[in-house]
Amino acid sequence: MNRILWVSEILLSGLNLFPPISEGLLPKDMIKKILLFLLLISFSIGLDKAGFAKVLGEEEKLILVGTGAFRDGFYDIAEKEFGQFIKDYPSHPNLYEVYYLFGKTLLKKGKWKEAQSAFLKIVQEKKNFEQFDYVLFWLATTELKIEAPGRAKRLLLDLLKLSPKFEWIDYVYLLLGLIDFRSGNLTSSEQYFKKASSLSKRNEILWPSFFWLGILSFRLNRVEDALGYFSKILSERKGPAPFLHKYALYWLGESQVRLGRWEEAKKSYQLFLDRYRNDPLSPEVIWKVGFCQYRLGETKEAIDLFQSFRNQYKYSPLLPHTQFLIGRIYLSQGDYSSSLKEFEPILAKPSEHPLWALSLLSTFWIHAYQGNIEGLSKISQRFQKISSFEEEKIFLQWIQGEMTFAEGRILEALPYYFNVLNTRFREKALFQIGKGYFLENKFRDAITNFDILFLEYPNSKYKEESLFLKGESLLQIGNVKQALECFEQLVNDENKTPWQLFALTQMGTLYTLLEDSPKAEGTFKKILQEFPEHPLTYYALLKLGNLHFRKNNVVEAIHYYSQILKGSRFELRGEAYFLLGEIFYQQGKYEKAFGSFETAVRYLKETSPLFFLTYLEMGNLQRKWGKLEEAKKSYTTVLNQAKDEELKKAASELLHLIEKR
Template identity: 45%
Template sequence: MIRRKKPCFYVLSLFFLLELFFLPVVYSKNLNEDEQLIHVGIGAFQDGLYDIAQKQFSLFLKDFPHHGKVHEVSYLLGKTLLLQEKWKEAKNVFSRIIQENRNFDSVDYVLFWLAQTEMKLGNLEMSRRWLLSLVKNYPKFEWMDYAYYLSGCLEVEANRFNLAESSFKKVSLLSKREELIRFASFWLGMVSLKQNDFEKATRYLKPLWADSKRLPLSYRKEALGGLSEAQFKLGQFQEALQGYLTFYNQFKADPLIPQVYWRIGFCEYLLGNLKESVDRLKSFQSYFKGSPLILYTHYLLGEIFLSLGDHAASIQELNQVLQTPQPHSLWGTSLLLLYWNHLQSNEKEEAHRTVQRLLKLPTAEEERLSIQWLTAQGLFAEGKIRDALPYYFSILNSRFREKALFQIGKGYFLEDQFREALTNLDLLFLEFPNLKLIDEGLFIKGECLSRLGDTLRAFQTYGQILTQPRKNPWRLMALTQAGIHGRFLREDEKAEEVFKRVLEEFPSHPLFYYAAFQLGILHEKRGEVQRTSHFYGLVLKGGLPELLGPTYFRIGEILLQQEKEEKAFASFEAAIQHFSDPSLWIGMTQLEIGNLQRRWGRHEEAKKSFQNAQDQCKDEEIKNAAKELMRSLMMR
């Protein structure tokens, strides 16, 4: 937004007054002709009568070309021409001095003025050479600070910002002239902006603006504009907003006012002041109808209205962007937002048309990829995985490759195409070893292997998740599945280890009680009644309905082994109360209840239990066992 300010190349007339003249003014009435010309020329120069001084010095050089003071007079002529802004003539005079007498006492001054004349004539590279020669050969030159300043300005003009920064810093170190130091600080701030070093720009420009009354008006405006821009780039939107508001209020006639006003609205948006932003941007549309920022205003309003949930207003603004006669760089993102508006409004047909329109746009590659990704995600979320997969495949050779491969693998898993899922997941892990969703991906891989019957590899895959210190739901599920697969592989010690890790790492999760139940079974197998009771007690304390029935059943089995039949019977009856659907568990429990009733001579109750086992269980072994027990009772 900040315009490029031309470096200020000017001759300080003050330097002429500070510089001592080489030729003394002689006041004798008996002067020779040569002395008379010098005397009159110097007097006219001191009185500001530069045309007379020029004439006198020129006559001297014409009439006395071999005079011993010819170079001193040439120097005075050059300065006289400078003060008359006769740059070309001054350049010729100073150049002749350099060519004819490099030993002239004031060659450093000549080099300095040569640099100034070249600047005025637009020969900036030649000016730079003269200044480099001056700096290199005359380090004690009394105006060295100003020479560095001019060098810095030349480097800015040539876009050599590192060299410019170096020169301006030397001004700050060498100079005692406050005005020059302020100008150098100003340019250091502007150079920092060009180098995208916004923190440094702020350090230079903020003090200048705080003392801005000491700056010329044009520099004051640039300092405020540059400071606001640096703060904006640093994300200091509140400070930038105040700067832009000050600029708008103090410099309303400035050509940059439309851009500044737009930035005010944009800062309000970035600060979350959406109502204020809308008001500013709507005003911008009214005040600056011909501004090239009008199109961006429609776009930004479309984005704001979308975030506010005003989809109709958002669609209206975005359509304004899309009405330009030629494709615009905003078309892609506008269509993307338009698609999202239609989707949020449940206008699926309009959303589909927007997708097709964007896919045909030749200049919006990134937006086309984004909308294919969004379309795929929308279909995936609706459960239309087969419809989503082609969209994922179409963006594999883009920045979405990692996400697309993951979704393809996950999609195939959900479609029960486990081998295809494994192929894509393995490719994903190979190409993206630092995948953010690595835990979920490995879990899906483990599930695929498990479904394919490769229990050992599934167990190993779950183990890969457990090697990382991350604590997330996938780790919990991996621990649980690793324990289950460990039991299946008869790796009871490993199973016990991972189930205990569930208890340690996830004490508040419902799967804590499932792990406790599994640990109870493992200790029950070893005959460790006390440990078994501890873990089953944890399950009962948790009160999860789906675990209460199986746990009461297991406790009943232990009590039977201890020949505590009445307690076992009570536990089995408690188990029955927590079974709601037909299952293997309810069948086994009814069998145990029936056996106890038969043992106690309660044959009718036993028959009912065996009949319940047949009616409430689909397992053929349980049903057959119940029939045999019924038959044995009938034969009594």
């Protein structure tokens, strides 16, 4: 995953979205207002405080107990009391105030969906609610919690229009900035963060805003600006949260590396290790200390660190890079035999490996320094197969692009490929640019580059993969017809490659969605005929079984499902057993159906909807047989563990039927 996005996810998940306001105090002292309402009732009928509780109506008692429980942090009690009030008194004049408190209680308990419903009730029915701006704010936070950033953004923008002097307006801007950052709208995201930082005097808003402004500046290649933001956070020891200090320090080092300030970067990384030695980022940071030492010419220290890194982190993805840099250091010291030993494991990898060509080039210079003509000849022959050696700078541009691309920094790699478009690397560069645009979800640009590749290199060795990626790009922009034509062109090619299999799989799926059963069936059968040993064959078997199941051709369906059970794709067995159970159920073969469902449960993931649907069917059979206690257990499993609301509703209704007996 992209490093910025990875750290962003950590920070987003760790950021408290709720304002640091005492939870005992709500907007305009709502709890006090409600309690005052209850006191006025007692005064109006002449009661002293001791007699107050004795004469309160049930509704006032529910409010009193609920608000007191909320104020004291007993949220289970508050939820129960407020929920009972809403159920029993739907026409009470304080109904929406209670809905508000109910929503806040559910938020405290992490019941995001239920809280959303409570706040939505006010938004839909009580637009003149006195604290409507706060309702919009809390509803927006629940939308964020349930991963609905689009709805959250609309609510926050409505809040800005409704109440531009809202008490937590700085929070609103911070949340808008985070939403736009995650959706890739960097310009508007930056504006929101700047607005938040200019308006707020609260540390929990100010410092996260500075941090995200630093990340945005880094992503937009305004590295000096990024450096300023991260330095500002680190200069304040008490204000920013500890996790902001940690990640600001990491990105300070990254910014200094981007600017070539190796000594400063080394100090930043070393400080990170001194403070956060056990952090998951530590192995990468250790390696970067060594890289800075290498760039500073501190070869002894770099060698020692890289050797230690290699021994300690034997499965790190940075291991080939470690070997390469150790080899380069030995080469610079004239220790050619040691240098060759470091490059040999890299050269044993496929030639597509990002460090392969650089290692080969390094061994070329080793043989040149040693005067080994035979070795030079062999290296030259290998080298000519992968590139023109007319201009070393062009070649290194190419290698830099490959390395950056392989590390997942796609947008940073693209300029390198553009730089070599007018060289012998043009064919592969066009392919990599198209693939890069595809990976970055720029599908129209990807299609354009693939079309140029096909026009200029009709027999390109990248043709099959390019055709598949073009088809996928067409699907992403909604052009199903052209996508199918693209996949069909790939399938009709004489060469049998895995890309044809992938294209057939997509075609079969699309024909199924288009309800063209004959074409879907023909496509999946072609997979069985042409790729009988490939694991995707079992996926085709499942789809064929489903097609026949829908047409009520149960014999054919059973035939295909049974073949899945004989294979090695265990992740498909659960679905196959479930579908066999459904067939047996429809045929009235209840014992066989139940046996299939029981077996399906062993293979299905416990978080999948199909897992709980299987339990539902088992419960239905148990109920049919009169095994009501066992049926109740099956339904209860669905009710307590499933996430799907429809499944839970069905289980609840079935339980109710049993309990009515």
